Amino acid sequence: MSTVSCYAAHAADAPLVPHHITRREPGAQDVHIDIEFCGVCHTDIHYAKNDWGRSNYPIVPGHEIVGTVKALGAAVNDLRIGQRVAVGCFVGSCHHCSSCEADMEQYCLAGFTATYNSPSPDEGGVTYGGYSKSIVVDRHFVLTVPDNLDPAGAAPLLCAGITTYSPLKHWGVKAGMTVGVIGLGGLGHMGIKFARAMGAHTVMITNSAHKAADAKRLGADDVLLFTDAEAVAKHAGTFDFLLNTIPAPHDVTSYMNLLKVDGTMCIVGSIGPTSDLNSRPLIFGRRSIAGSLVGGIKETQEMLDFCGKHQIVSDIEVIKIDDINQAYERMQTSDVKYRFVIDIARSLS
């Protein structure tokens, strides 16, 4: 057992404050990781504030973790001390259900063990996340980070990255297709980078005209201002796939006529109840509204390797851990381009 420094929320309305937690000793299959960087995800805020009513305080958020190997369990022989590794949104699953056997631990039928706030043998009986000096994780759930990627920019790949990469891959996005990315935030900016790198004609769909320039800088081939009815009508029936990253309730049906016959819009934001659903644009075009949750471990490694090959990282603003409460406030007004990353190594002793 080792006691390490971290930042934790202790109640719904309280700021995150310095805290200490006890991590388990690495077992034979475990990797002990010194955390260098941790991305800040909207989910962290929801749990810190108990928005979903299932927070177990104290909570140590953080599931976009990059660090280096500090120690290895006796049975782990494919990593080396000092190697750059990463941990994403979950650190355990049953390994035996149909989802786990299909490398989709995110849909584990027994429920995955989330990187924080899940039952665990750690002190307090719950997992503690990446706003912490170190973490101990089962080797199966540890990713490796290509050497050519900036480790701070790589951190958000573990959630914002895989959340957008996985549906683009699952629905077969490739050259010759037209893909719309709806919403330009932490997820949307990664969606643009991935869709473009996969070769698709990539269109940023937004209600905010001032986002157009940045969308193009990030790689969008075109920008569709969704408040421009004439432009929307012109684009009707032209998209093979829509990646909807809007994190708040909105009229999802309104986008469906943009899709070709048999097209799919995949929602990756946890929204709802949201506005009325109308089946007509689904029926008249055999279109689908789908959802998707991060990605499995094998696919997350594939995504990191893809990023290494295409030199893709997140656009980030690096902060010290002391700035986390201010960062939460700024995120709630969308004042970040496009992801905060905590420099753990340099700000938490």
Add this chain to the structure above:
Amino acid sequence: MSTVSCYAAHAADAPLVPHHITRREPGAQDVHIDIEFCGVCHTDIHYAKNDWGRSNYPIVPGHEIVGTVKALGAAVNDLRIGQRVAVGCFVGSCHHCSSCEADMEQYCLAGFTATYNSPSPDEGGVTYGGYSKSIVVDRHFVLTVPDNLDPAGAAPLLCAGITTYSPLKHWGVKAGMTVGVIGLGGLGHMGIKFARAMGAHTVMITNSAHKAADAKRLGADDVLLFTDAEAVAKHAGTFDFLLNTIPAPHDVTSYMNLLKVDGTMCIVGSIGPTSDLNSRPLIFGRRSIAGSLVGGIKETQEMLDFCGKHQIVSDIEVIKIDDINQAYERMQTSDVKYRFVIDIARSLS
């Protein structure tokens, strides 16, 4: 040009009454059909009453048509006089768009010509449907009916049948899969017959306990009473595919947790705006809500041949054309098992 007897609605609140229309002479590619039977679809009521605000009066409804060949255009050499044929929901499309080229005329990008109330060279400038002694239709849109099928019971296959057959085929329903059919009416009872004939374990999902016996008579292996929370919980994550035939606004999200990972619920009723949508059950299981509209001509013929092979027709109540207004009233209280079919030949002179 030939003048024929029919029944037509002349205003939103008026009953259907005897009328005469003029059909075009058969062109080289046309088939002139003596109508024997015409099924009565809910869509007919919506158009008769102008529920969708686009009815062109007088309207002659009817798009579940079975009859015999009266005359053939000069270029039609693959049908014979007296042969039993059928016409479904549309009688024209562009033939050149990507949908038409893929045998999906129902998704014609130029818009298909509906069997009634669509622009046409007929008198009045709109198409007139099957509540009529005869109809003239382009050969491409004329189906043949297997000899072993009762022609009255076959009529509803042209809409209720293909509307349920097509999504079951598209989403690959087969032996070894578990399929839920939601709602037991004109569409739902066909959904049960088809899912069962395709080899799936077929479950009727309903809020009405009194429908269980009939569902089993129609072929359902099991019945899930959706008001029984314990039974619903037991069935969570067990369905490969759900066919949602409910024709009224309802909480579509409530069914999604019944699906396995990657499962799809296909809606075939034109509903909306309906109740709130929640993305969580889509995301946590990569599930989809889709829509589907009837089927293409090639697939409709395939469906009719499948029905011939499996001896499938609709459960019907045959009426005379004089009874049509009363039938509409009874349909609006779901008082029909499961489809009215008008005996045109014996009741319209």
